[in-house]
Amino acid sequence: MDLLTDCVDRLQRLRSPSDLAFTRGGDAVIATVTPERRKAGESYQSRLWRFGLDGSARPLTEGPGSDSTPRLSPVDERLAFASDREVSGKKALFLLAEGRAGPIGKIPGTVEDFRWTADGRALIALAADRGLDAAATEGATRYAWGEEEDPAVTNPRTARRRLYRIDAATGATIEAGPSDLTVWEFDLLGDDAAIALVSADPSERGWYRARLARLDLTQRKAEILHESRWQLQGPAADPAGRRVAFLEGWSSDRGLVASAIRILDLAFGKISTLDGEDVSNVTAIQWRDGESLWFAGWHHLGSVYGVIGLDGRVQWSEREDAIIGPTSFLAQITPAPDGTGFAAIREAVGSPAEIVYKRLGDKSWRSLSSLNTDLMQGFEGYPEVRAISWPGLGGL
Numbered sequence: 001m002d003l004l005t006d007c008v009d010r011l012q013r014l015r016s017p018s019d020l021a022f023t024r025g026g027d028a029v030i031a032t033v034t035p036e037r038r039k040a041g042e043s044y045q046s047r048l049w050r051f052g053l054d055g056s057a058r059p060l061t062e063g064p065g066s067d068s069t070p071r072l073s074p075v076d077e078r079l080a081f082a083s084d085r086e087v088s089g090k091k092a093l094f095l096l097a098e099g100r101a102g103p104i105g106k107i108p109g110t111v112e113d114f115r116w117t118a119d120g121r122a123l124i125a126l127a128a129d130r131g132l133d134a135a136a137t138e139g140a141t142r143y144a145w146g147e148e149e150d151p152a153v154t155n156p157r158t159a160r161r162r163l164y165r166i167d168a169a170t171g172a173t174i175e176a177g178p179s180d181l182t183v184w185e186f187d188l189l190g191d192d193a194a195i196a197l198v199s200a201d202p203s204e205r206g207w208y209r210a211r212l213a214r215l216d217l218t219q220r221k222a223e224i225l226h227e228s229r230w231q232l233q234g235p236a237a238d239p240a241g242r243r244v245a246f247l248e249g250w251s252s253d254r255g256l257v258a259s260a261i262r263i264l265d266l267a268f269g270k271i272s273t274l275d276g277e278d279v280s281n282v283t284a285i286q287w288r289d290g291e292s293l294w295f296a297g298w299h300h301l302g303s304v305y306g307v308i309g310l311d312g313r314v315q316w317s318e319r320e321d322a323i324i325g326p327t328s329f330l331a332q333i334t335p336a337p338d339g340t341g342f343a344a345i346r347e348a349v350g351s352p353a354e355i356v357y358k359r360l361g362d363k364s365w366r367s368l369s370s371l372n373t374d375l376m377q378g379f380e381g382y383p384e385v386r387a388i389s390w391p392g393l394g395g396l
Contacts, residue, residue, distance in 0.1 A: 010379055011036065012036050013035075013375055014035075014353075014372055015033050015036065016326075017031045017033055018031065018032045018326040018327075019068055020355065021070045021072055022072075022334065024074070026053075026338055028056075030060070030070040031070070031355055032047070032067070032068040032069065033049050034066075042088065043066040043088055044066050045064075047060075047061050048079075051355055051369050052368075053357060053366075055368070061101060063083075065088060066084050066091075067081055067082075069081055069082040071114060071123075073116055075120035077097070078096070078097045079095070080095055080096075080114065080116065082114070083101075086103065087146060088145060089110070090109075090146070091112070091127075092107060093105050093114065093125060104166060104168065105125070105164070105172075105173040106171070107127045108129065109128050109143075110143050112126050113125070113126045115187070118190075118191060121168055122191070123165075124165055124186070124194065126163055127161070129158075130143055133204055135253070135254040136254060137329045140253075159202055160181075161182045162175055162177050163176045164177075175220070176217040176218075178221060178222040181198040181222055182201070183198055184198065184199065185197045185234065186215070186235070187235050189214065189215075189241050190241055192217050192218050193216055194217060195225075195235045196215050197210040197212060197213075198224075207254045208231055211226065211227045211228075212225045212226040214266070225264060226271065231250065232246055233247040239287060242266055242290070245264075245293055246264070247259045247260075247262065247282060247283070247285070255330070258282065260273050261285055261293065261308065274312050275312070278304050279295055279308055281298040281304075282297035282331075283330050284296045293307070295307070296331040298331055299319050302321040303319070304318070304320075305317065305318060320346075322347060322348035323348070332344070340360055343355060343356065343368065344356055344365075350376070351376070353371075354367055354372065355367075355369040
């Protein structure tokens with residue numbers, strides 16, 4: 001086998017982890033593992049795996065189809081996930097309990113994201129109607145499933161991204177989002193409300209002018225809280241439901257916002273900005289407690305991650321040349337339940353993506369997965385990296 005053929009063969013056998021979620025006890029990370037290639041006419045045959053902090057690893061699902069987006073119940077061991085095992089190309093909700101997985105709910109669209117309510121009695125799911133487009137970071141493909149129409153016809157006035165409430169015990173499903181708006185992203189604000197990015201235009205054009213809104217999931221009404229001439233991303237409600245953190249900045253495509261952190265006080269409507277050298281290109285945020293947030297973002301050609309207080313002081317941060325996140329589009333870390341450590345997906349020169357873990361104060365990562373270790377044996381050229389520079393105008 002020549003060098004080029006060997007290189008292509010190895011790259012096609014890579015497996016990529018994503019969608020990290022800690023178990024309630026914090027002793028393991030559940031992740032989606034996706035192969036690099038797929039057969040024609042099939043979705044990527046991704047599976048859910050459990051990676052223990054003790055070094056153990058085992059698959060949790062066997063498909064068929066694509067299993068992804070693990071979400072653990074906040075009150076017990078039930079694991080919810082999305083899968084297209086029933087209809088190729090259309091993600092539905094499934095529950096894994098006592099080693100058995102079964103469908104739950106009847107959602108007309110394809111599931112893109114979902115959350116458990118705090119009491120574990122229901123799930124709130126975001127689903128896209130047939131004919132809408134996936135984000136550019138997901139390939140910008142048009143959602144289609146089942147038998148194709150000829151010609152295929154999509155009515156943009158009726159296709160939207162919608163929120164649904166699914167009873168975790170019975171599977172009873174009702175639409176819970178506003179009837180006249182499309183929902184791009186959301187986070188729960190209690191069990192009957194949400195903070196969300198919404199727009200009247202359901203097409204990708206609408207995302208560029210999405211507004212931040214508070215949703216009443218019982219009355220199906222929206223209260224607009226913030227409008228911007230820039231793009232918004234990643235709304236996250238604090239534990240007490242008093243503030244919302246989000247990102248706001250110019251972006252060419254959905255999912256690519258990298259900016260300072262914005263904080264909205266829900267009681268007074270005041271917005272403040274957390275900015276600085278390490279938090280000027282943040283791509284993902286999560287509340288650590290009522291007064292601080294975990295963050296991750298880009299720094300030069302690498303990543304930065306840490307904790308920042310609402311006073312704007314970076315309490316702790318680290319920088320690396322590696323990509324700390326599931327893709328080169330999204331820098332991200334996943335905090336452990338007790339807040340003493342965090343997991344991430346790390347990719348560096350000579351080291352393809354693997355799941356790693358670090359406790360606060362540690363200098364080095366601990367490897368939790370070895371999905372691609374064998375492929376790298378004797379493969380020092382992955383990837384080839386060369387530094388290229390040239391003089392620009394004004395001495396740049």
